[in-house]
Amino acid sequence: MKQQLTIDFALQLEATFEHFFAADNQVLIDNLKQFVETESDIPSKQLFYIHGGKGAGKSHVLQALCHFADQKDKLAQYLPANQLLDMSPEFTLGLENCELLLIDDVQLFQHSPIWQTTIFDLINRCIEAGNKIIFTANKPADQIDFTLPDLVSRLNWGQKWPLYALDDEQRKAMLTLRSQARGIPMSDELANFIVLRCQQDNASILSCLDKLDKESLLEKRKITIPFVKSVMSW
Template structure:
């Protein structure tokens, strides 16, 4: 895969693919996004429902002309003009679009990009946000209507059992063995936020390599202080 990006320090996590993505209640939405028949797809939901993971997975399967931009992060260091010219890409993934829409300059560039993508008809655009288009806070109200033109999908949280499965699949991709009882303990004791659980798993991975220990419940307790 050739992932073409602007000269930005944006790296896609190598372990966030469809192989490590548990669909759960989002099977239909994930299939629709993966098959790629819709020009504009707007994905929304709370933290930890898999929005960024899904974009990373789609990018990992594309062969050419792909760009992924985490807008919440880029807003801190880049100017809104970074969005100009993106319509030349076959696949454009804009993560956390709601993080920039209250900024007039960023909102204008999003609006202009949406119009160029629609007019030129060469690109597929995947967008994520924490709320539906109707609930977006935007400096330009027309942006909300533009984002509603495509397919709008709400992603749902996984059950605890599905989170256990997600932890085990991610651990397997990292070369770790994570038993069901240990994964269940993590979900029950560390909270239900899947993104936070995955970050704890990365910490455990480093600790297990350093200590040459397996991921047992006592080891998890010791490393995470629980």
């Protein structure tokens, strides 16, 4: 295992590929793993950009890649933009020596010219060092209101892939998979009830599962439809 950086942005324990329901995104996941494992000093093969809607699983994918890189003995660092914005841009100095950077929600920098310049400079330093960066955002880079055109150009250099949202049947399968991982029985009827009443994104469904899991342990009750109605006020 490679030495870790001094500032650690917490990774969710369940944010692994074993707990990710890929569905129509399996080709993307396979390409990401290959991207991490393959050495390259060609700029277009050192950058990777993923875009998808809210709750599609972008943060899960980046954190899973961080776990995956660690298994491959590569020094990786997960960097959520919402937390970077509260820090000094000087924090990024030296990050170019990390073999893999994973920057989440890069669109959040659109209102911060100094952070746009910081990320642009970081990309250039990473490329010079022969290392890689994977970005996520809510839409393609040229559809984000960045004020630094050079940053948009850099973000478009590498591979660009959409992360597809799951349909209701796929969300039910995802919920069942995550429930099984926690040892929670999940019937088709119960999964259907939860999915149809949650907001239509993965994050909301998994947040619901977290809450139900905690409350069921606290009250020592099985998760049933009446229990879900009570806990979630549905």
